[in-house]
Amino acid sequence: MLHIAIVNGPNLNLLGTREPHIYGHQTLDHYLKQLAVRFPFVHLHCYQSNIEGELINYLHNCMGMMNGIVLNAGAYTHTSIAIADAVSAIGVPVVEVHISNVLAREEYRKTSFIASKCKGSISGLGMDGYALAIQYFVDALVPPAV
Numbered sequence: 001m002l003h004i005a006i007v008n009g010p011n012l013n014l015l016g017t018r019e020p021h022i023y024g025h026q027t028l029d030h031y032l033k034q035l036a037v038r039f040p041f042v043h044l045h046c047y048q049s050n051i052e053g054e055l056i057n058y059l060h061n062c063m064g065m066m067n068g069i070v071l072n073a074g075a076y077t078h079t080s081i082a083i084a085d086a087v088s089a090i091g092v093p094v095v096e097v098h099i100s101n102v103l104a105r106e107e108y109r110k111t112s113f114i115a116s117k118c119k120g121s122i123s124g125l126g127m128d129g130y131a132l133a134i135q136y137f138v139d140a141l142v143p144p145a146v
């Protein structure tokens with residue numbers, strides 16, 4: 001079975017009430033439950049923290065444990081060399097996800113320290129970005145049945 005970590009950074013625990021015109025009305029818990037139904041053959045490990053060091057510790061704990069990581073580092077995307085270094089260090093493939101289109105927003109959101117360390121990035125496709133990232137790992141990591 002594939003083990004995929006879904007890692008969410010600061011303020012993403014407030015999804016559902018946080019700026020719904022940007023992030024929608026769905027709570028993180030509700031969406032994660034939907035993901036589990038959508039990918040019954042994938043073991044999803046969900047983690048959220050508002051604290052940079054805790055996110056780094058979690059990424060370290062993914063070493064040798066996860067086949068892939070879906071990472072929405074929230075605002076740390078634009079500030080954290082330490083999280084970018086963790087992504088580089090752990091040797092687990094990471095797909096960066098943003099619910100909003102960060103390139104269509106403020107200038108300071110246009111820099112991602114993490115993007116260049118990732119397999120790829122999904123931005124602006126709403127909560128569906130997480131499902132698309134998981135689907136990427138399923139397609140990339142599960143050998144086709146013959």
Ligand code: DQA
Nearest residue numbers: 011072074075098099100109
């Ligand atoms: C975000 C975009 C970031 O710029 C912002 O700080 C977030 C959420 C997104 O998912 O669109 O917290 O990562």
